[in-house]
Amino acid sequence: MGRRLSRRFFARPATEVARDLLGTVLVRPTPGGTRLAARIVEAEAYEERDPASHSFRGETARNAVMFGPPGRVYVYFTYGMHFCMNAVTGAEGEGSAVLIRAAEPLEGLEEMAARRGTDLVHLLCSGPARLCRAFDVDRTLNGVDLVAPGPLMIERGRSVPDAEVASGPRVGIRRGTERHWRFSIAGNPFVSPGRPVAGRAPGSPPTG
């Protein structure tokens, strides 16, 4: 069992937290008694004054957790069927967070596979909604503290050197595409496939 990240780790700008979350370990003791764990390989930063962020137009019932203390999980529902999870960052009162997009399964793969309906390891947690599905994360976990013992935590892992960090435009957004706030471990096979971002020049290189 690793050591949990500190509150101070999350009390920084989302861009720094997103980059530093690479290599850390998402841990989920499930109600059934299994421990699920996966190493984060891809994350995106969303700041308050960021047209792509849910917090851009101020606090609402949906995004309230984003404006709360750092280190909690903000879970949202989208496309009528999917959940995605974020780690809240920055100071309390500031609406910023990091979307956790993909992870490399480490423990509890059998349970993840059952929940995901596939045995293919590279499809278990490679995508924000896939990750939530594999980890049984839904809106009932919204607001859970990631730095305290509980149903969802993030623990220290092997740190990832700058040379292994890739960055590029965030996935699936229409505004704020000029901010290259998607961070991933370069070449890691568990990074999500994503989708091309509108407005990119034809033939521009992949963003890793």
Next chain:
DNA sequence: CGTTGGATTGGCT
């Protein structure tokens, strides 16, 4: 109060 479209995914052409 009605409309719109989304930080996605998987299945089909």
Next chain:
DNA sequence: GCCAATCCAACGC
């Protein structure tokens, strides 16, 4: 490559 699935927050009237 295209599109349906399926809910609901945000926004406009």
